[in-house]
Amino acid sequence: MNVGYPALHSKLDGFTVLERQKGPFGVQEVFLSGFEKAKNEIGNSHPLEYMESKYDSNQEMMEFSMLRHMQGLHAPLRLKIERQIVGQVQRLPGLHSSHILSDSLTGRLDEITFDDILNDPMDAELVGHSHLLMEQHKSF
Numbered sequence: 408m409n410v411g412y413p414a415l416h417s418k419l420d421g422f423t424v425l426e427r428q429k430g431p432f433g434v435q436e437v438f439l440s441g442f443e444k445a446k447n448e449i450g451n452s453h454p455l456e457y458m459e460s461k462y463d464s465n466q467e468m469m470e471f472s473m474l475r476h477m478q479g480l481h482a483p484l485r486l487k488i489e490r491q492i493v494g495q496v497q498r499l500p501g502l503h504s505s506h507i508l509s510d511s512l513t514g515r516l517d518e519i520t521f522d523d524i525l526n527d528p529m530d531a532e533l534v535g536h537s538h539l540l541m542e543q544h545k546s547f
Contacts, residue, residue, distance in 0.1 A: 470483075471483035489512060500543070
């Protein structure tokens with residue numbers, strides 16, 4: 408019986424390769440974008456890593472599908488629009504933004520993950536001229 412819910416197991420679309428930003432001379436801009444790991448050029452190395460990277464989007468699809476069946480089409484559309492509006496709010500480049508409203512809408516405030524402990528953006532060593540970072544952000 409198919410009720411229109413997305414599959415629980417995501418299908419592998421293949422490896423994703425991330426592209427590096429190149430400067431005007433064909434070399435990475437280290438002062439603006441920072442150092443990158445060699446792993447970024449390889450892509451996903453294990454199928455579980457790919458499934459873990461798509462976990463949030465799969466959960467969101469499942470949640471929206473259940474909302475659509477229980478409350479109608481308006482409920483997932485309204486939530487999607489609210490999340491898009493909240494996702495656009497940000498601070499100037501170089502300043503930390505906590506995105507607490509986005510976390511409260513998605514329910515991430517109730518979870519403690521590795522990103523909360525080991526990947527705290529307040530601990531990042533982001534040093535740079537605010538004017539240069541703003542020019543890069545606005546792509547002048």
